[in-house]
Amino acid sequence: MLARPNWLGDREWLGDVWKWLDARLGLSYVQQIAKKKDVPVHRHTIWYYLGGMTLFLFMLQVATGVLLLFYYRPSAEEAYESIQFLMAEVEFGWLVRSIHAWAANLMILTVFIHLFSVLLLKAYRSPREITWLSGVALLGLSITFGFTGYLLPWNELAYFATRVGTEIIGVVPFVGSFFLSVLRGGTDVSGATLTRFYAIHVALLPAAAAIFLGLHLFLVQKHGMSIPDSAEGGDGKGRAMPFFPNFLLRDLIGWLSVFAIIAALAAFFPAELGVKADPFQPAPVGIKPEWYFMFMFQSLKYLPPHILFMEGEVVGVFAFGLAGVLLLLVPFLDRRSIRGERERLFIWLGIAAIAFIIVLTILGYTANPTQ
Amino acid sequence: MRFGFKGAPLLGLSLILVWSQTAVAQSEQDSCSTCHRVLPDERLSAPAEQFSDDIHATKGFICIACHGGDATIVGPAAMDPAKGYIGAPQRQQVPALCGRCHSNAQFMRRFNPALRVDQVVEFETSVHGQRLLSDGDPNVATCTDCHTAHSIKPVSDPRSSVHPLRVPATCGGCHADAERMARYDIPTDQLDLYQTSIHWETISEGGDLSAPTCNDCHGNHGAAPPGLSWVGNVCAQCHSMMAELFSESRHSRVFALLGNPGCATCHRNHDIHPASDEMLGLGEGAVCANCHSADDQGGQTAGALRMAIDSLRTTTEEAHSILLRAENSGMEVSQALFALNGAQDALVKARATIHSFDVEQVNAEVGAGLEIVTEVRSRGEQALSDLRLRRVWLAVSVVIIVALIVGLVMKIREMEHGGGRI
Amino acid sequence: MNDGTKPPEPSRRKFLNWLLGTSVGGLMLAMGFPVSRYLIPPEAAESATATVRLPFKPEEIPPNTAKIFKFGNRPGILVRTPAGELRAFSATCTHLACTVQYREELGHIWCACHNGHFDLTGQNIAGPPPRPLEAFVVNETADQIVVSKGA
Numbered sequence: 001m002l003a004r005p006n007w008l009g010d011r012e013w014l015g016d017v018w019k020w021l022d023a024r025l026g027l028s029y030v031q032q033i034a035k036k037k038d039v040p041v042h043r044h045t046i047w048y049y050l051g052g053m054t055l056f057l058f059m060l061q062v063a064t065g066v067l068l069l070f071y072y073r074p075s076a077e078e079a080y081e082s083i084q085f086l087m088a089e090v091e092f093g094w095l096v097r098s099i100h101a102w103a104a105n106l107m108i109l110t111v112f113i114h115l116f117s118v119l120l121l122k123a124y125r126s127p128r129e130i131t132w133l134s135g136v137a138l139l140g141l142s143i144t145f146g147f148t149g150y151l152l153p154w155n156e157l158a159y160f161a162t163r164v165g166t167e168i169i170g171v172v173p174f175v176g177s178f179f180l181s182v183l184r185g186g187t188d189v190s191g192a193t194l195t196r197f198y199a200i201h202v203a204l205l206p207a208a209a210a211i212f213l214g215l216h217l218f219l220v221q222k223h224g225m226s227i228p229d230s231a232e233g234g235d236g237k238g239r240a241m242p243f244f245p246n247f248l249l250r251d252l253i254g255w256l257s258v259f260a261i262i263a264a265l266a267a268f269f270p271a272e273l274g275v276k277a278d279p280f281q282p283a284p285v286g287i288k289p290e291w292y293f294m295f296m297f298q299s300l301k302y303l304p305p306h307i308l309f310m311e312g313e314v315v316g317v318f319a320f321g322l323a324g325v326l327l328l329l330v331p332f333l334d335r336r337s338i339r340g341e342r343e344r345l346f347i348w349l350g351i352a353a354i355a356f357i358i359v360l361t362i363l364g365y366t367a368n369p370t371q
Numbered sequence: 372m373r374f375g376f377k378g379a380p381l382l383g384l385s386l387i388l389v390w391s392q393t394a395v396a397q398s399e400q401d402s403c404s405t406c407h408r409v410l411p412d413e414r415l416s417a418p419a420e421q422f423s424d425d426i427h428a429t430k431g432f433i434c435i436a437c438h439g440g441d442a443t444i445v446g447p448a449a450m451d452p453a454k455g456y457i458g459a460p461q462r463q464q465v466p467a468l469c470g471r472c473h474s475n476a477q478f479m480r481r482f483n484p485a486l487r488v489d490q491v492v493e494f495e496t497s498v499h500g501q502r503l504l505s506d507g508d509p510n511v512a513t514c515t516d517c518h519t520a521h522s523i524k525p526v527s528d529p530r531s532s533v534h535p536l537r538v539p540a541t542c543g544g545c546h547a548d549a550e551r552m553a554r555y556d557i558p559t560d561q562l563d564l565y566q567t568s569i570h571w572e573t574i575s576e577g578g579d580l581s582a583p584t585c586n587d588c589h590g591n592h593g594a595a596p597p598g599l600s601w602v603g604n605v606c607a608q609c610h611s612m613m614a615e616l617f618s619e620s621r622h623s624r625v626f627a628l629l630g631n632p633g634c635a636t637c638h639r640n641h642d643i644h645p646a647s648d649e650m651l652g653l654g655e656g657a658v659c660a661n662c663h664s665a666d667d668q669g670g671q672t673a674g675a676l677r678m679a680i681d682s683l684r685t686t687t688e689e690a691h692s693i694l695l696r697a698e699n700s701g702m703e704v705s706q707a708l709f710a711l712n713g714a715q716d717a718l719v720k721a722r723a724t725i726h727s728f729d730v731e732q733v734n735a736e737v738g739a740g741l742e743i744v745t746e747v748r749s750r751g752e753q754a755l756s757d758l759r760l761r762r763v764w765l766a767v768s769v770v771i772i773v774a775l776i777v778g779l780v781m782k783i784r785e786m787e788h789g790g791g792r793i
Numbered sequence: 794m795n796d797g798t799k800p801p802e803p804s805r806r807k808f809l810n811w812l813l814g815t816s817v818g819g820l821m822l823a824m825g826f827p828v829s830r831y832l833i834p835p836e837a838a839e840s841a842t843a844t845v846r847l848p849f850k851p852e853e854i855p856p857n858t859a860k861i862f863k864f865g866n867r868p869g870i871l872v873r874t875p876a877g878e879l880r881a882f883s884a885t886c887t888h889l890a891c892t893v894q895y896r897e898e899l900g901h902i903w904c905a906c907h908n909g910h911f912d913l914t915g916q917n918i919a920g921p922p923p924r925p926l927e928a929f930v931v932n933e934t935a936d937q938i939v940v941s942k943g944a
Contacts, residue, residue: 067831088703089835092827246783253779260772267765270700579923609921612908709863716891719906768823775816781809 033221037243040227044121048225048247049254050114056255057107058213060262061145064100065202072152074198076191079154080276087273098266104146106262108292111142119330119350122337123226129331131219134212136328141209146290148201154194159277160287162197163189168300171317190279229342288364295357296320298364323353402445403434421521426528430482437468463503465513466491490514493592500593510551517541517591533591535574538584539565564641583609602640603633610634616726648684651725652677675730679737680721686744687714693751702754707747714743844941847871851879851933859895859902862940868892869929869940874913875900879933881940882915882926893926902926 022028039048071090073082086093115135118124124132151162166189170180185192227238241247289297299320303312326333336343407419422428427436435442439455450456460468470491472478479488494500494514502508517533524531532541543562545551552559565571565585573582588597588605597605603623607614617623617634626636637650637658649656652673653665659673691711694704717740724733847862854860859872861884870884872895882902884892891906901918902911909920916925932939 067828070832085835088698088705091830091833091835093831094700095827096831241787246786249779249783249786253776256772256776256779260769263765263768263772267761272699573923577923581923610907611920612906615908705866706863708866709868712868712892716906719889719891723907768820771816771819771823774812775820778809778813778816782813785806785809 034244035242037221037224038240039243039247040225041239041241042227044117044228044230047114047117047121049251050110050117051220052251053254053258054107054110054114055213055217056251056258057103057110058209060103060259061100061107062206064096064103067096068100069202074152074195076154076194076277079152079194080273083153083273087270094270095266098269098271099262101271102262102265102269104149105291106258108142108146111139112292115139116350116354120347121226121228121230122334122346123228124331125226125334125337126331128219128223128226131216131223132331133328134216134219137212138209138216140324141205141212143292145201145205145209146292148197148205150290151189151194151197152201153273154277155274156277156281156284157274157287159189159279160283161289162193163283164287165289165293166193168313168317171311171314173314188279291361294364295360298360298367401433402442402449403438403440406445407434418521421519425521425523426525427523462509462513463507465515466494466500466504469514490592493590496595497590497593498595510554512545516545533586535580535584538586539571542585561641564639568641568643569645570643601633602635606634612723613726616724620726620728622728646722648677648680648722651680672728672730676725676728676733679730679733680718680725683714683718683721683737683740683744686741686748687711687718690714690744690748690751693748693755697751697754697758700755700758702758704751704754707750707754710743710750711747714740714747716740717743844939845869847938847940849938850936851938854879857897857900861892861894864929864940870895870902870926871931871938871940872902872913879931879938880913880915881929881931882911883929884926886922887917887924887926888920888922 018027039045068086071082071086071093073079083097086097118132118135147162147165151158166180166183169183170176172179181187183193183196184190185196288294300313300316303316305312307315330346334343334346337346404419404422407415410416419434422434433442434440435455437460439457440450441454441456442449444451450458457464473486474488474491476488479486495504499512502511503513519532522530522532524534526533526535528534529536531537539562546557547559547562549559570582570584573579574584586594587608589595603614603617614634623633625631626633632640638644638646647656650658653660653663653670654677657673657677659670663670663673665671665674691708694708694711697704698708717736721733721736721740724736727733845862845864847860849860849862854871854873856873856877857875859870862869862871864883868884869881870893871879871881873879882893884894886893886904886906886909888904888907888909891904893902893904893909893911895901896903899910901913902915903909904911904920904922907921909922910918911922911926912918914925915928917923928943929940930943932941
């Protein structure tokens with residue numbers, strides 16, 4: 001006990017500090033956990049990095065988000081102007097905002113890749129069902145972060161995209177119009193919507209994300225890394241590397257690379273502001289949602305106006321809702337995997353879902369908008 | 372058709388004044404409208420209906436104030452010429468009839484002290500008045516044609532036929548009627564032309580009722596075409612700067628000699644469109660080219676003026692787009708954008724100075740503007756080059772990150788090939 | 794190193810530690826510098842949407858003079874009337890958006906572009922301007938003047 005970690009080197013005073021802190025915080029306990037934690041090494045090990053990458057991007061979002069709060073003003077009269085001020089007058093304001101915008105997009109991308117890698121490698125199998133559930137919840141939160149954050153600069157593009165985006169909620173029968181007015185803070189997107197989205201973006205979602213993220217990380221720690229069937233060493237006798245420091249240092253390399261990429265994106269393609277939203281102007285041509293909504297937006301376009309006795313759009317919204325529920329319940333539906341048998345169906349379904357998302361996203365950006 | 376009462380004696384002014392002074396008392400016994408409202412002939416009932424929200428009715432006057440008669444008597448006996456009944460006044464009679472009160476300052480003071488009392492005098496000087504009263508032409512406008520006979524409303528009332536928004540239609544009611552105007556041999560396209568003008572746009576779309584409509588240039592009660600030599604004075608009511616410059620220019624004298632109508636020579640009279648830079652010079656749409664060509668000195672001056680204006684306009688636009696580019700990339704250029712307002716001012720001023728037709732005067736304004744533009748432009752370019760500095764910073768950061776990555780890779784190798792944990 | 798394996802060459806190890814230390818320090822600087830600059834309030838203390846603190850003091854503007862100030866991207870004009878009262882208006886002429894100025898000998902606001910005149914309440918009194926100048930609210934304390942858009 002009181003094992004003084006080797007990496008502290010042989011400086012005497014550091015050892016004293018360690019002892020002092022250990023007696024109060026129980027650092028050696030943490031160290032023991034870290035020491036015990038191993039990361040399996042096999043041909044799918046690469047996917048283990050995606051979760052950490054997402055965590056890094058999330059932390060970056062928290063840091064830059066807090067910085068943005070120093071200057072942002074959440075009202076229809078001042079939001080646009082405060083961002084204009086931030087971009088033009090505040091030193092490095094452009095950098096902070098551009099990093100926030102780019103890291104947000106990359107985070108949603110890594111969340112998607114993380115989710116699908118877990119799905120295809122069946123890492124959701126018992127006893128990791130709750131890890132999966134919390135992960136799907138975090139995906140939902142990330143997307144909501146993106147949707148609410150997009151409106152905050154109060155520019156024309158965001159205004160109309162939000163108007164279209166929220167309208168979809170109104171399609172749901174019976175309760176749709178109620179939820180729509182609660183979300184919008186009125187019948188239409190207005191200054192009231194902005195303050196609501198602001199509250200959701202900076203208070204509600206971070207709190208919810210902290211809870212689910214804590215649960216998610218605790219469960220990952222508790223159950224360790226899942227080893228896919230198809231990987232060598234699925235029997236638990238495979239190679240492994242210590243999480244600390246070997247895996248963490250590799251994680252760091254990934255984080256730094258992403259950080260460099262984001263900095264480059266921010267310098268070469270700074271986040272734009274566009275023109276201030278004017279609710280009384282007609283919507284500009286070619287309003288498009290953010291890329292991660294594009295596949296849904298585009299599929300709704302292809303639906304006929306009526307399917308059986310229902311409106312096509314309603315059917316589409318229900319289909320996506322159902323798909324979301326199915327995704328959430330995958331660990332409980334994949335019965336054969338539960339019994340330890342090989343089951344290819346869910347892998348094919350996952351691949352089909354990926355293909356669907358990619359194809360419709362591409363169509364969304366290439367198809368003629370008037371069709 | 373006319374409901375005239377031929378031979379009715381014009382009653383003395385004093386007698387009628389007595390009537391109108393007792394108008395309020397009489398209003399309780401208003402047999403005229405009581406009967407006329409229910410008459411089956413619309414020609415007889417409509418005036419009584421309309422009069423109910425006439426300004427005169429709201430001030431307490433009733434029918435007899437103009438038509439005479441006795442409203443306390445019910446039945447045709449009320450319309451006794453002996454009691455001053457005149458029926459529908461003849462058109463020539465109308466100005467005098469209205470003038471009984473409206474030319475009387477003492478009387479008008481009791482109802483609207485600010486209202487002028489010279490309308491009849493003015494009317495007598497107008498083309499309408501002269502034709503009606505001197506030439507005996509009953510077809511020209513009298514008071515009731517513009518103000519209506521029984522639903523007269525103040526100018527400020529939007530329902531009034533003489534409200535600024537409705538004046539063009541009121542005048543156009545006759546002047547745009549080709550049949551009616553045929554015998555006077557005057558054009559009838561003024562209303563259509565006017566309604567394409569910047570002045571009408573300013574009133575009708577901009578809501579600025581102070582912009583000129585028919586009466587602001589022609590006079591209202593004294594309506595007449597502005598004379599060729601003094602049309603400039605009319606425009607100068609608002610456009611004083613240009614008028615002053617123009618009056619001192621050589622064009623002012625030459626136009627007078629040639630009989631050209633001052634401002635209207637280039638800007639037209641009814642269809643006055645927003646002035647544009649294209650009007651200047653010898654190119655398409657240039658009004659200078661109507662008289663001048665590239666061979667004469669005036670044509671060369673026109674070209675030089677156009678060039679001066681164009682140079683300031685295009686350089687201002689360029690500087691503005693540079694600043695916008697810098698601003699969109701997050702550079703601080705608000706001071707420069709602010710300074711560029713000065714160049715815009717100089718451009719507007721230079722455009723006004725065109726009316727002196729003096730290249731030197733215009734160049735002085737243009738020069739002041741160009742000076743600002745040059746300074747602003749260099750600040751914009753400075754901002755753009757600072758933008759490149761960002762890339763340098765980025766390169767430095769990336770080098771640091773790469774160094775750290777290399778270090779980490781080496782550390783991992785050392786750790787793992789060294790065979791153990793640190 | 795204490796488990797008996799061959800330690801790496803000391804010079805290589807020294808370099809590695811130096812590299813790691815320096816680059817971590819560099820990265821801290823590269824991140825810390827922008828963040829600290831970001832937190833320093835910029836000169837224009839607020840986004841100029843509705844309020845601006847003028848860069849001159851009340852005593853710098855004697856009666857019967859005026860000063861032009863920056864209000865967002867457009868100019869404003871602060872007039873001290875001959876009676877000593879401060880009034881502020883948008884300095885953008887309502888005719889063709891030139892910047893107006895104060896004419897001491899006339900005692901009112903004047904636009905040089907087309908000879909438009911405004912009185913000291915901002916009303917257009919002569920020339921082509923179609924509307925009055927937009928009036929702002931002036932708040933004056935001992936050493937500063939704050940101008941804001943009216944409610």
